[in-house]
Amino acid sequence: ELLAKRNAALAQLATADAQMRAAGVQYNRELWSPQSKQSMGGMGMPNLFDQMFSRPMENFVGSRDTGVERRADLYSSGVQITQAQNAILAAQSQIQAVDAKLRDARSMAPFNGVVMRKFVEVGDTMQPGQPLLVFADVEYLQIAVDVPSRLRPGLSEGMMLQAELDVGNQIIPVRVAQIFPMADAQRHTVKVKFDLPQGVSAPGMYAKVLVPDFTSSAKSYPVIPGSAVRYNGSLPGVYVLGAEGRHELRLIRVGEKQNGMISVLSGLVAGERVLTNPSVALSSAWAAPSGAER
Numbered sequence: 001e002l003l004a005k006r007n008a009a010l011a012q013l014a015t016a017d018a019q020m021r022a023a024g025v026q027y028n029r030e031l032w033s034p035q036s037k038q039s040m041g042g043m044g045m046p047n048l049f050d051q052m053f054s055r056p057m058e059n060f061v062g063s064r065d066t067g068v069e070r071r072a073d074l075y076s077s078g079v080q081i082t083q084a085q086n087a088i089l090a091a092q093s094q095i096q097a098v099d100a101k102l103r104d105a106r107s108m109a110p111f112n113g114v115v116m117r118k119f120v121e122v123g124d125t126m127q128p129g130q131p132l133l134v135f136a137d138v139e140y141l142q143i144a145v146d147v148p149s150r151l152r153p154g155l156s157e158g159m160m161l162q163a164e165l166d167v168g169n170q171i172i173p174v175r176v177a178q179i180f181p182m183a184d185a186q187r188h189t190v191k192v193k194f195d196l197p198q199g200v201s202a203p204g205m206y207a208k209v210l211v212p213d214f215t216s217s218a219k220s221y222p223v224i225p226g227s228a229v230r231y232n233g234s235l236p237g238v239y240v241l242g243a244e245g246r247h248e249l250r251l252i253r254v255g256e257k258q259n260g261m262i263s264v265l266s267g268l269v270a271g272e273r274v275l276t277n278p279s280v281a282l283s284s285a286w287a288a289p290s291g292a293e294r
Helices: 002-032 045-061 066-104 149-154
Strands: 114-118 133-136 142-148 160-165 171-183 189-195 207-210 223-225 230-232 235-241 247-251 253-258 261-266
Touching: 002 066, 142 149, 142 207, 149 171, 149 189
Parallel strands: none
Antiparallel strands: 114 133, 142 189, 160 171, 160 207, 171 189, 223 261, 230 235, 235 247, 253 261
């Protein structure tokens, strides 16, 4: 149907172009050979007498004005040219509208990537503006993080930080790619995007970014062995020796890792003892300790 409309518009364009060329010829003819000066039918001496005496006398006595007639004929020819030009413009606009629909009927990916999600199937009826699919470039991935507003002054584009992937707890370097100019008024956070190295992760994976807090005063944090930390999903925790010798599960917030040791930002205080290597079957309700204490 769209192709048929396009062919009809092309035919209208060709007709309008021919009409404009014909109108141009008529205008030039009127310009160089005015119809107002042409004599009536006839031949011989009567025709010659009419051209030499009758027509000039009509202009002289005011019964006829060949100048006005010539200007009217020129204006009429010019109007025909304008109408033909407008017809060409209308036909071209129709062709452009059909071409836009034909272009929209075929979706071209702007870059190489993979289809992450499909919203339609073959044969479905579509409407303008309806999403078809989610298409992503998986070669260059980013981490999107909602950073607390108080940490925003310590970040700048191009800054290198460290991130921890949820697969294997791998520590990788990341670069600040974009800092959104506005903060979330409800959550008091700023969205920041970090560039990931190629080939270290997959789309949809969870990651934690270590963002420095330059607003906090310097303080020392407890340091525990990495083997003492147990994860429930992405939540780290340790088993602490509590009252009456019972072991309690304590959720913590971990910091930097170095030489097998982890700094604890919150959840522990200096002097508390934790199990360095708790058994899998250990629970906080058990009274008997399992593993060494530190």
